[in-house]
Amino acid sequence: MASSLIEKYMRMDKLPHIWCPGCGHGIVMRAVVKAIDELELNREKICIVSGIGCSSRAPGYMNFNTLHTTHGRALAFATGIKHANPELEVIVLTGDGDCTAIGGNHLIHAARRNMGITTVVFNNNIYGMTGGQYSPTTPTGDKGTTAPYGNIDKVFDICSLAQAAGATYTGRATVYHAQLLIRLIKDGIKNKGFSLIDAISVCPTYYGRKNKKGDSVRIMEWLKDNAVNVAAASKLPPEKLAGKFLIGELYNNPQPEYTEEYKKIVESFQRG
Amino acid sequence: MNDKNVRLMQGNEACVEGAIAAGMRFFAGYPITPSTEIAEGSSEKLPQVGGKFVQMEDEIGSIAAVIGASLTGLKSMTATSGPGMSLKLENIGYAAIAEIPCVIVNVQRGGPSTGLPTSPAQGDIMQARWGTHGDHPTIALYPSSVSEIYQITIEAFNMAEKYRMPVILLMDEVIGHMRERIELPERSALQIIDRKKPSVGPEQYLPYQADADGGVPEMASFGDGYRFHVTGLVHDETGFPSNSSEVTARLINRLMKKIENNLDDILRYEEENTGDADTLLLAYGCTARSAKSAMDAAREEGMKVGLFRPITIWPFPEQKVRELAQRVKRIIVPEMNLGQYILEVQRVAGGSCTVEGVNRADGEIITPEDILDKIKGVF
Numbered sequence: 001m002a003s004s005l006i007e008k009y010m011r012m013d014k015l016p017h018i019w020c021p022g023c024g025h026g027i028v029m030r031a032v033v034k035a036i037d038e039l040e041l042n043r044e045k046i047c048i049v050s051g052i053g054c055s056s057r058a059p060g061y062m063n064f065n066t067l068h069t070t071h072g073r074a075l076a077f078a079t080g081i082k083h084a085n086p087e088l089e090v091i092v093l094t095g096d097g098d099c100t101a102i103g104g105n106h107l108i109h110a111a112r113r114n115m116g117i118t119t120v121v122f123n124n125n126i127y128g129m130t131g132g133q134y135s136p137t138t139p140t141g142d143k144g145t146t147a148p149y150g151n152i153d154k155v156f157d158i159c160s161l162a163q164a165a166g167a168t169y170t171g172r173a174t175v176y177h178a179q180l181l182i183r184l185i186k187d188g189i190k191n192k193g194f195s196l197i198d199a200i201s202v203c204p205t206y207y208g209r210k211n212k213k214g215d216s217v218r219i220m221e222w223l224k225d226n227a228v229n230v231a232a233a234s235k236l237p238p239e240k241l242a243g244k245f246l247i248g249e250l251y252n253n254p255q256p257e258y259t260e261e262y263k264k265i266v267e268s269f270q271r272g
Numbered sequence: 273m274n275d276k277n278v279r280l281m282q283g284n285e286a287c288v289e290g291a292i293a294a295g296m297r298f299f300a301g302y303p304i305t306p307s308t309e310i311a312e313g314s315s316e317k318l319p320q321v322g323g324k325f326v327q328m329e330d331e332i333g334s335i336a337a338v339i340g341a342s343l344t345g346l347k348s349m350t351a352t353s354g355p356g357m358s359l360k361l362e363n364i365g366y367a368a369i370a371e372i373p374c375v376i377v378n379v380q381r382g383g384p385s386t387g388l389p390t391s392p393a394q395g396d397i398m399q400a401r402w403g404t405h406g407d408h409p410t411i412a413l414y415p416s417s418v419s420e421i422y423q424i425t426i427e428a429f430n431m432a433e434k435y436r437m438p439v440i441l442l443m444d445e446v447i448g449h450m451r452e453r454i455e456l457p458e459r460s461a462l463q464i465i466d467r468k469k470p471s472v473g474p475e476q477y478l479p480y481q482a483d484a485d486g487g488v489p490e491m492a493s494f495g496d497g498y499r500f501h502v503t504g505l506v507h508d509e510t511g512f513p514s515n516s517s518e519v520t521a522r523l524i525n526r527l528m529k530k531i532e533n534n535l536d537d538i539l540r541y542e543e544e545n546t547g548d549a550d551t552l553l554l555a556y557g558c559t560a561r562s563a564k565s566a567m568d569a570a571r572e573e574g575m576k577v578g579l580f581r582p583i584t585i586w587p588f589p590e591q592k593v594r595e596l597a598q599r600v601k602r603i604i605v606p607e608m609n610l611g612q613y614i615l616e617v618q619r620v621a622g623g624s625c626t627v628e629g630v631n632r633a634d635g636e637i638i639t640p641e642d643i644l645d646k647i648k649g650v651f
Contacts, residue, residue: 014512044497049340060501060512065494067343068503069336070366076333080340080348081494083324084298088344088495106336109329266319 009033009043011063018057020128022208022216024175024201028122029058031178031199032091035185047088049078051103053129055095055122055201072102075110078117086259089189092119096137097127100156104136107196111165113258114193120185121158121196124203132206143210162196163251169195170251174223175202177247184249192257200227200247277456283418283448284351287377287441288313289456290425291349295464296375297323298348300337302330302356305389306445307379310351331359339363339372343502345493347429351377354396355386357403364438365404366504368527371480371489373432373467375425377441379448382635391635392445394557394608398615400440401586407524409531411538412440412586414556418452424540424583430465431538435530436488442585444558444608446637467491474498481509484522486529531587540583541592545571549578551647552600554593554617556582558637559606565640570647577647588616597621604646606630606638 006012010033019025036046046064050056052071059066065088069077074092082090099107099121110117126144127133134144134151137158141150159170169191171184181199188195200223202208204216213219230248233241281289287310291299299314301307315325324341328334331352338348352360357378367374382388383395400412411431415424425441432439470477470490479500482489492498505513506520514520531538545567546552555563560581570577580596582589597603597617602625605614611629618627630646632638 044499045495047494060503063499065499066501067340067494068501068505069339070362070504073332073336073363076328076336077340079326079328079333080298080300080337080342081344083326083337084341084346084348085344085495105329106333109333262319262324266322266324269320270322 005030005033005037009037009063010061014061017061019054020205022202022204023054024124024203024216025054025058025122027175027178028120028181028199028201029061031181031185032093032120033062034182035189038182039186039189041089041189045088047081047090048093049074049081049090050093051095051098053095053098053127054124055093056098058093058122072098073106074098075103075106075117075119079110079113079115082116083259083262086116086263090117091189092117094119094121096121096123096125096158097135100136100158100161107162108165111162111167111194111196114166114168114255116192116194116257116259118185118188118195119197121198122201123158123198124201124207126203126207128203128206132210138207145210158198159196159250162194166194167196167251168193168253168255170198171249172198172200172247174200174227174247176220176223177227180247187249187252191252191254192260193255277458279454279456280451281418281454282309282451283421283443284309284379285313286418286422286454287351287425287443287448288317290422291375291429292317292321293459293462294426294429295347295466296349296429297321298338298341298346299323299350300326300328300334300341300348301350302328302334302352304331304353304356306381306448307351307353307377309448310377310379331356332363335360335363335376338374339367342372342374343494345496347373347433349375349377351379353379353381353389354383357396357399361403365406365408367438368404368408369504369506370502371436371491372438373436374438375428375432375441376438377443379443379445381445382633388635390445392558392608392637393633393635394444394559395612395633396442397585397607397609397612400442407528409437409527410440410586411435411437411531411584412442413540414442414583414585416447416557416560416581418447418450419454420583421447422454422456426462426464427540430463433467434465434488435534436467436491437530442557446558470498478509479511480507482526484526486526486533488530535587538584538587539589539592541589542581542583544579546578546580546596549576550601551575551577552596552603553577553579553643554582554603554605555579555607556585556613559608562638562640563606563643566643566647569640569644575647585613588620590620593617593620597624600625602626602628604628604630604643606643606646608638609633
């Protein structure tokens, strides 16, 4: 039987979704909906925007104002929506390739403007929809269908990238750490400016199989064993952190939000 | 006449004035010569009327933001030139299939690539029609004076709203940058068209439901309580993706018929001295101004020369050109490219008269003398 969350927020007639067995994306999609539910947001004012790829099919299943755009451009469409109607709560669902490769320019500039957008990156280290090509977050040395001899590229740390560009809230969780993921998305939405949550997902079909990482459960166990909460990490010696990655709230520094600043310009004429 | 409404205005400035008069309340753009004054003017004027401007990080982001803003109900526009137009093409296709009203101004410059940034050209005629991939409807308008830029910018918004689609406004660098007398009409005298809002409640609303024979669906805005889905994938009446060949055929045919069924409403053109003409000049934009001078000079010498000036260049005014082609001995098509629009004229004339071009793509305008020489057969 479907959970009350599904009945309340999902487009039941569009399910089941297209994601492969073992895919982590359903957990991320649920975390977004759970965060919206716990924040008791007005669903009529929520606008969910995506680009292209496995991640970007999520909005079609979610019963809000939803926009499935072109590859890499979700944040640019979302910028138009938020700027045009700042009353809307704009949430962008995107993937590692969509957000940081083809959409990388829009990411850094949406962050720089501190647009009031919450971005959730379904980061599964691979281009899944097109069949397993390496992405900007495929670990160096790992394989993809376009990296048959191992990927020689370096990886993006998406949270560091967003923070450096001006994001005022960043956090990372994995699909194993689902409760943390929900909390980070809630806090990201509560931040008025640009928030980015790096949601580490799993792709057993392409990334897992190509790299002999095992099934979804094995990959989730790897996430559990290698993620270190940022609070705990500060107390650990560097050697204990080698090869690990940080999860938790990584940056939270509220700054004036773009549309609120623009509103001041508009109001200066209305007063006059 | 109210003297206060008479101004000396640059073409690009007239575009901004016309857009604001049409109800534009959102502009996203990226600096590019020779269209930049349109972004500058929008950044100044929009906040004064409660509208929004944003300078995006690139051309692709600009058209994307425009589409997003239009989905919230704001009339939206972007402006660019050749290289930027090339970058915007994918999302222009998005606006076509998702039926999002918006206006894209292309103040043309010499190409290909970076080409001649500060020189005029009319090389983007076929790009305007066929630039984005796949079968899609196109409306492209082409004014030829500053005052017409004002008026045609309003028409571009009206058509975008009425037919729920991107409308391309092609302009010449020499008109965009030229200053000319313009008499601004009273706002109350303008006909302004707004998109049709849903006539049913959210429970009954199907965002892409329309008469299959070219109907235009009613358009809700994000935030209005309708909670609909928009995608660039082929979709059915509910807005959700479909792989069905039947649904695909129905959608694509309906998009095309929005144009085909409304040619009388969409086509704008001007003709002069065509009644007795044996030689017809067919020209658009700034080249039509040279053509008019050439016609006047030829008439003074007793030659029967007429002028047909399409303002709507896409869809092609096929029926009208066919009629003219059957009445005249020859059609001369001067254009600042190496022969683009002439291909349509030749197709439609179908051998019923000779069709010759006067072409240059060297960054210089075609002069009345160039055209007169062609009329007289001097090469």
